[in-house]
Amino acid sequence: MKLATLCYVKDVKMGTTLMIHRTKKANDMHEGKWNGLGGKFEPGETPEECVIREVWEESGLKITNPRLEGYITFPAFDDIEDWNVFVFTAEEFTGELIESKEGYLHWIPDSELFNLNLWEGDTIFMRWIGGGKFFSAKFIYDKGAFQSYSVVFY
Secondary structure (H helix, E strand, O other): OEEEEEEEEEEOOOOEEEEEEEOOOOOOOOOOOEEOEEEEOOOOOOHHHHHHHHHHHHHOOEEEOOEEEEEEEEOOOOOOOOEEEEEEEEOEEEOOOOOOOOEEEEEEEHHHHHHOOOOOOHHHHOOOOOOOOOEEEEEEEEOOEEEEEEEEEO
16 A cells, blocks of 8 residues: 655645646656646655655645645555545745656646646546545546546545
């Protein structure tokens, strides 16, 4: 089982969200997709420590007060292991964008997010973010093809 974080860094004043277009990493299961920022836990990290470190490493931005929005289980997402992902948003940050090793970073107008090449499941759970309820969900894919989902809101 893999533990990971996913963060949507939002510039509220500009009405944009920082997204990464995954095009640089060899053998990337996300190649060609647009994602929020994040990645796998290192030993001993809390979800908050992981998301802060991952956003910093991928973007050069130092986020503060990340908000936990939900938790998603992706059974055998990479066709091997289950991925369990803590989903965050962050509206407070400092720093300047760097060149990411994994793809190209872009501030996307919120009104255009769903026009991007996203994972099909992302178009579902991204609508729950900021809704005021914590979600716990399961998204099932088979060889990269979306199959189904279930969710509970708290």
